[in-house]
Amino acid sequence: MSRPLRVAIVGAGPAGIYAADALLKSDAAREPGVSIDLFERLPAPFGLIRYGVAPDHPRIKGIVTALHQVLDKPQVRLLGNVDYPADLTLDDLHRFYDAAVFATGASADRALDLPGIELAGSYGAADFVSWYDGHPDVPREWPLEAVKVAVLGVGNVALDVARILAKTAEELLPTEIPPNVHDGLKRNRAVEVHVFGRRGPAQAKFSPLELRELDHSPSIEVVVDPEDIDYDEGSIAERRGNKQADMVANTLERWAIRDPGDRPHRIHLHFFESPTEVLGADGAVAGLRTERTELDGTGNVRGTGRFTDWDVQAVYRAVGYYSDELPKLPFDPVAGTVPNEAGRVLAADGSHQQATYVTGWIKRGPVGLIGHTKGDANETVACLLADHAAGRLPGAAEPDPEAVLAHLAERGVRWTSWAGWQRLDAHERALGAPEGRERVKVVERAEMLRRSEG
Known part of the structure; x- marks a missing residue:
């Protein structure tokens, strides 16, 4: 494959961003390169850090600084306010990407x-x-x-x-x-x-x-x-x-x-x-x-x-979190996870579901601290890259990065970007500044979208 490896990651919380980081640090990132799109159903990234950590724990929220560095990389593109499967189905993901990694967590x-x-x-x-x-x-x-x-x-x-x-x-x-x-x-x-x-x-x-x-x-x-x-x-x-x-x-x-x-x-x-x-x-x-x-x-x-x-x-x-079942993927209702082998999704007959992977809580259940998802991501990405090297990924039919954007535009999806998050982030910080607060969080989705747009 002479072009970069195209990977979609569904979920822009810590698990998804750690998976992107693992891809960026791999040998594949050097030759022929990787191109990663991070999809997030909310207008803002960071998942559990933004919406699952108590507001009086800024020490834990400091993890965002490390996650920022990953999203700043030119090989990574954030597409927020995009819902799976309403805006993108599994077939769509396999059409535009060589592999899809689900990091949808448990909420x-x-x-x-x-x-x-x-x-x-x-x-x-x-x-x-x-x-x-x-x-x-x-x-x-x-x-x-x-x-x-x-x-x-x-x-x-x-x-x-x-x-x-x-x-x-x-x-x-x-x-x-x-x-x-x-x-x-x-x-x-x-x-x-x-x-x-x-x-x-x-x-x-x-x-x-x-x-x-x-x-x-x-x-x-x-x-x-x-x-x-x-x-x-x-x-x-x-x-x-x-x-x-x-x-x-x-x-x-x-x-x-x-x-x-x-x-x-x-x-x-x-x-x-x-x-x-x-x-x-x-x-x-x-x-x-x-x-x-x-x-x-x-x-x-x-x-x-x-x-x-x-x-x-x-x-x-x-008494614990529970993951949402993902359409077109198998699901274990007792564990609340997608059946998998080291991150490779397992179909009902025990075979690997081609070019489809999981990481984070949807993979192993809602246990452990945020940092534990790094190990999950490394394991999953290693399997993805091994499948790529062995020729087990069928390859995207439309790998051009603009193709998925055209698809979302046809669906009328109002997606947000990394630059859009930076605008929203600046607005929230400006709201907090007069009171000496780091930020005041914007709640309404419509307002988040408006502040994200340039």
Whole structure:
């Protein structure tokens, strides 16, 4: 092939951008070269960084600086506000590109089979995150009437939800939250947030830094019950073999033995409490029932038959994300992933679906931190390049970079570009400057498109 290798990447979040970076660093990028189009259904890039990370975590958002460097490369073209499959089908991708890589991530809430979970006042954490992060496709208001709230799950998303609910609106104002979110949080009545984990401190999935940051707010008192500090042989082995688990357990132990302070809002971290039912009254959440559990020696737990009813008016489930099924691609509804072998998509008969690949959470499920997607991308790209070298890619029928643009124009798609993002970025930064804020995020899709256009 004398022309550059043409690759489409669907999804311009970290997973997709890391895949582009891996292609750019490959031998193929030197000869005969690579030409990469990154498609994103939202008008702005960065996916989870922009719409999945809490606004008071600028340290994590700093990853955007590295992602910027990839999108700045001349071999990479960003095409935002383009939806798969409404604007581009799989057949279209194979027509214009030698290979297609799907990096669509996971943005929905995983279902939780719990009686009462459908009651009004029961929410998915992913939906709440999308609201406070200013996602353009979600409602502009969020009900925040509950004074006492339960959060189910002991991962970083659960901490984010609990922290945003417990902080004051004024604490969050210096961040990039848009005006509608700040206005909503000013009406937030929550003063008591209970986070529930089925197992013990050694099994919590918090990252140590994220956990410690929970205690930094001047308005939040973090409370841990000393009776929830317990370990068995399996837990001790987990701490010895996992430095992060040991650091988390140490932090929780310190909090359990200190005297509570007088900060106005409280986050209670509960362990060995397994949710069994969301209690309701008049069709709305009126409480949460949990069963006390105990360690069984292996680090797992068993029920004790002792139940507690907690007085809460809202329940947020933070039990994991779930990927959307992609048309024309196989899907495992249990794992919420596209079946694959090292990134090569597997058809129903176990064969490789030609010239079609996955990376990131749609490949391996929503586990691990953002940086872990680098390894995914490297593995997937290595398979793509091996298939290319072996002649297993059929080749694009219309590889001219202008051909796909003509196709989108015929469809009436109003796509955004990397230069368009830079214009939107500058506008958001200008909105924040008078208040000393890094940016104020634009929420409305139409306004994002307008600000992206030159």
